Amino acid sequence: MHEFLRSVWAEQRPPHPPSRARWDWALVGVLAVAAVLEGVLRRDLRSPVVSVVVTAGLLPALRWRRTRPLLVVGIAFGVCAVVPVLTGAEPELNTLVYLLLLPFSLFRWGSGREVVLGSLVLSAKLGSSLVLGTTSPADAVAGVVVLSTAATLGAALRFRAGARVRELDRVTLLERERLARDLHDTVAHHVSAMAIRAQAGLATSTSHPEAAADALRVIEAEASRALTEMRAMVRVLRRGEPVDLAPNPRVADLERLAGGSAPGPAVDVEIVGDVEDLPPVVGTAAYRLAQESVTNARRHARHASRIGVRVVVDERAVRLWVTDDGERPAPPTAARGHGLIGMAERAGLLGGTCEAGPNPDRGWTVAAVLPRTGGAA
Structure with a gap:
């Protein structure tokens, strides 16, 4: 029990309470009008003036209930405790029910x-x-x-928000691990190329010195690329910065998704624009997003006849749409799946966005926008 109380005492505030000043002041204004009208219209009040003054005077406390919950609880309920001592009666307005927002905000x-x-x-x-x-x-x-009900509701929402943050952190960590694996594969490719070139250079250094020099130039280029990718991996793993990786799949490889060997509906791929000079990180991200979207459509879209993949590349961004014409049994649940969260995380690491939702009539669409620069400054 002692450990539990100590953990409760040491609990930190949840981060970043929402700032809703405009709505808070609107609420204060509405309640002030309600307090005055109730004080004027009710005939059973023993101290209508005191009740209206106390009720209206405590309304500004609602403005700071998120940022200073203990202070406003102390002021509001302290005043309500002192008023009966001075007047012999509790504040009687029903409008004072807004004070329940204060213990809710406290918890x-x-x-x-x-x-x-x-x-x-x-x-x-x-x-x-x-x-x-x-x-x-x-x-x-x-x-x-x-x-207690108001406080319990506040504590429940606090726990739910904390659980959501922890779940997003877990999904983020999984996605970063996947990105790290892509980087590892790419770096290993460069290291293997350097090893092969070094062996060739050693074998020909005596008879063909110019071939050895060419091998050294290739090794230098491969080493530079590997070093760049290793630095990117350190950034994404340690500080969560946008990563610049260059794994194998590219936008042009999306044609693989249209192969007829995979089960499920046919996939139509359309690519508009020049994809040859896209940064590898952007091409790979677009490929992975399309691949995941097609996999989800084949898995979840019932009675789907086709899946459309459309990529439009312009000077500023790569835009991706993956659409199916099937039926989803539970769109809200599917929209919050870990796969889609991971896709949004992958796009976010590059400074882009990825959203998914049902179509107005039938089917499901995943839409992603990736900056052409791959999140570079």
Whole structure:
């Protein structure tokens, strides 16, 4: 139990709370109008002025509930604890229900120690209301249930967001490992070429010195390319920078996907533009994205009659579309599959995008855009 409490206390805040200032101020404005109208229209209020002032005065706390959750919980529920001491009655407006957003935000965006301290503040508020007699035991129990529900919802969303981030990190790591394997294969190819050229140069160095010199020039070029790719591998593995790799498949090799030996619907490949001078990293990425998309279509598109692969190459980018006319049993689930996440990661490493979704009438489309420079500055 001690270890659990210590881990809760040491829990860090979730990163990057969303900034929604415009919506927050709009919410504050709507609730302020609602508080004033309720104070004017309700005739059963014992202290309508105090209730309206407290309800409206605490509204700006909603603006900072994500960035300073403990502070706004302390201020809001501290004020609500002091008001009964001064007036003898709790603030009575129903509009004050917006305070439930504060414990929700505390458990969603606060650190572990902020959650613990904020929970003590909430408990102190309920306890003071019981002691002063402004809240009955039954109402206090109901308040505990309502506050606990709001806090539990915030904690559940926090856990879900954390699990999503961890899953994306895992998929990212798997994709980087796959890229590293591509780089390794390419570097091994260059090293093998250097070894063969070196053997040939040694064998002909005495009788044909010019052949040995040619071999040295080839070895120098291969070594330079291998060094460049090794540096790229270090960048992508250590710092997650865009990688410049040059594995074997290229855009022109997409014609392989149209082969008739693979099971499933026929594949039509159309390539528009000049693909010969594309950087190898871009050509390989386009090939891998198309290959994965065709594999997914053959696996998941029921009753599909054709799969279309279209690549358009211009001066700025390579655009890829893979479309099928089949039926997907569960598009939302398929759209969140690890394969598509990995494809988006591969495109993102090059500064591009990859999106997938159902067509308006029937079928599924994967659309990717890769910068022609391969993410180079």
